[in-house]
Amino acid sequence: xxxxxxxxxxxxxxxxxxxxxxxxxxxxWNSYVEEASVVYPESEKLRTQIISQANHxxxxxxxxQIHQEKRFFTGIxxxxxxxxxxxxxxxxTLIGGDPGIGKSTIVLQAGCALSRAGLRVLYVxxxxxxxxxxxxxxxxxxSANENFFIVxxxxxxLIINHISELKPQVVIIDSIQVVFLSExxxxxxxxxxxxxxxxxxxxxxxxxxxxxxxxxxVTKEGMIAGPRVLEHMVDTVLYFEGxxxxxxxxxxxxxxxxxxxxxxxxxxxxxxxLQEVLNPSQIFLSERGQETSGSVVVPILEGTRxxxxxxxxxxxxxxxxxxxxxxxxxxxxxLALLAAVLEKRLGLNLADKDIFLNVVxxxxxxxxxxxxxxxxxxxxxxxxxxxxxxxxxxxEVGLGAEVRSVAQLASRINEAEKLGFSRCLLPRNNMKNKxxxxxxxxxxxxxxxxxxxxxxxxxxxx
Ligand code: TYD
Ligand code: MG
Numbered sequence: 001x002x003x004x005x006x007x008x009x010x011x012x013x014x015x016x017x018x019x020x021x022x023x024x025x026x027x028x029w030n031s032y033v034e035e036a037s038v039v040y041p042e043s044e045k046l047r048t049q050i051i052s053q054a055n056h057x058x059x060x061x062x063x064x065q066i067h068q069e070k071r072f073f074t075g076i077x078x079x080x081x082x083x084x085x086x087x088x089x090x091x092x093t094l095i096g097g098d099p100g101i102g103k104s105t106i107v108l109q110a111g112c113a114l115s116r117a118g119l120r121v122l123y124v125x126x127x128x129x130x131x132x133x134x135x136x137x138x139x140x141x142x143s144a145n146e147n148f149f150i151v152x153x154x155x156x157x158l159i160i161n162h163i164s165e166l167k168p169q170v171v172i173i174d175s176i177q178v179v180f181l182s183e184x185x186x187x188x189x190x191x192x193x194x195x196x197x198x199x200x201x202x203x204x205x206x207x208x209x210x211x212x213x214x215x216x217x218v219t220k221e222g223m224i225a226g227p228r229v230l231e232h233m234v235d236t237v238l239y240f241e242g243x244x245x246x247x248x249x250x251x252x253x254x255x256x257x258x259x260x261x262x263x264x265x266x267x268x269x270x271x272x273x274l275q276e277v278l279n280p281s282q283i284f285l286s287e288r289g290q291e292t293s294g295s296v297v298v299p300i301l302e303g304t305r306x307x308x309x310x311x312x313x314x315x316x317x318x319x320x321x322x323x324x325x326x327x328x329x330x331x332x333x334x335l336a337l338l339a340a341v342l343e344k345r346l347g348l349n350l351a352d353k354d355i356f357l358n359v360v361x362x363x364x365x366x367x368x369x370x371x372x373x374x375x376x377x378x379x380x381x382x383x384x385x386x387x388x389x390x391x392x393x394x395x396e397v398g399l400g401a402e403v404r405s406v407a408q409l410a411s412r413i414n415e416a417e418k419l420g421f422s423r424c425l426l427p428r429n430n431m432k433n434k435x436x437x438x439x440x441x442x443x444x445x446x447x448x449x450x451x452x453x454x455x456x457x458x459x460x461x462x
Contacts, residue, residue: 005036006034071087082259090210093213094176094214096239101241107215108123120149122162123172130152154179156200160201172213176194176215179197202234218239239252247268248268248362296373296387297309300363313355313377318353325339325355329363330374346450348379376456403427403451410435413441423459425444
């Protein structure tokens with residue numbers, strides 16, 4: 001067999017006959033790697049074997065029988081919810097995330113739980129030895145029972161053999177970057193290997209009906225082959241996120257054929273594995289001190305679930321005439337824009353000041369409803385006037401310093417009320433819509449940042 005080579009973008013999987021510096025399809029630089037371009041007779045054979053056993057007679061759609069699929073619950077509530085209410089048989093799920101974020105831990109915990117529920121689980125541990133996995137399983141206090149099998153093989157053909165023998169209902173591949181098909185010449189982890197291996201395993205899962213969980217690494221630049229090139233192939237893509245040095249982890253669905261992509265699951269990495277965080281607001285606010293200037297609480301929305309986070313700002317005269325603006329957990333450009341609005345529209349003197357902004361607890365805010373809270377945190381820090389500790393702030397800010405309405409107001413207010421806040425500053429436009437008046441929380445409508453500042457001045461401390 002004559003081996004030709006092609007160049008493959010390791011980010012998105014696009015191909016080119018010659019090396020190019022910048023990928024035409026995903027705009028990433030220097031991402032092309034030379035790989036063998038052959039039709040892989042062995043993997044083709046495997047695939048045709050699998051396909052030929054499947055039933056491919058066209059049927060009338062209206063006559064297709066659906067028996068309500070039974071779903072497998074892991075019992076880890078946060079995980080089950082994100083996945084859309086349990087794992088669907090014959091479904092393929094990819095769990096992506098930075099190295100060290102806790103992917104192996106979550107799949108191990110899920111696997112142990114499923115095995116205790118009586119399902120036969122095969123865990124393919126390609127990165128860690130069986131002993132390491134056992135140590136981890138003991139540590140996370142998740143005793144597995146007779147149904148939990150673990151194997152170290154990384155050759156896909158061998159994995160298929162194990163699946164044929166064991167007939168598991170759940171197969172976990174940790175990780176898809178280390179497994180390989182021996183007939184493909186490129187290295188494990190390259191686009192061809194990852195794509196072909198995943199395709200073979202996916203087809204097998206569809207045919208035999210087992211749940212397939214695949215772990216995949218992504219780096220900050222998304223440069224390692226994997227999650228990106230697999231997204232279209234699998235049913236569900238979950239991303240596991242979090243700051244490396246913060247113990248909180250967020251599991252988010254990016255694509256889900258069996259549920260919503262709006263749900264998130266919050267976990268805390270403890271010494272005994274990942275623990276569910278049932279009430280994120282409480283944790284994110286737990287270390288909040290008494291009234292200090294620059295501290296503001298906002299009910300942000302993650303998917304369908306609102307939770308409260310604290311935003312802190314510090315404004316100081318800058319040294320050497322070099323102004324700095326730094327934001328953690330909030331878009332740096334958005335902060336610059338809000339600072340410019342404060343300067344220009346409200347005449348606050350921020351031009352020679354350093355502005356620091358921090359979202360407590362390592363949360364990343366993308367919800368525009370946090371704009372007003374950020375603007376007021378900065379203003380409060382500059383003026384050295386605290387925002388009352390019992391008040392939450394909501395609203396998107398426009399370039400004219402106007403406050404715009406936010407989505408899903410009721411659930412946000414409900415969350416603030418639940419945690420004992422007694423006042424909420426919110427966009428006036430939101431008040432136009434009919435809504436049930438909350439019982440314990442006092443609503444203060446504003447239509448501009450100026451008005452919000454004025455209202456805050458006149459609020460007496462309760
Ligand atoms: P791991 O699941 O190995 O990450 P990944 O598979 O995504 O690379 O988790 C790695 C980190 O989690 C590691 O730094 C140690 C930490 N950890 C705990 O703090 N407690 C635990 O019980 C476990 C199992 C891991
Ligand atoms: Mg791992």
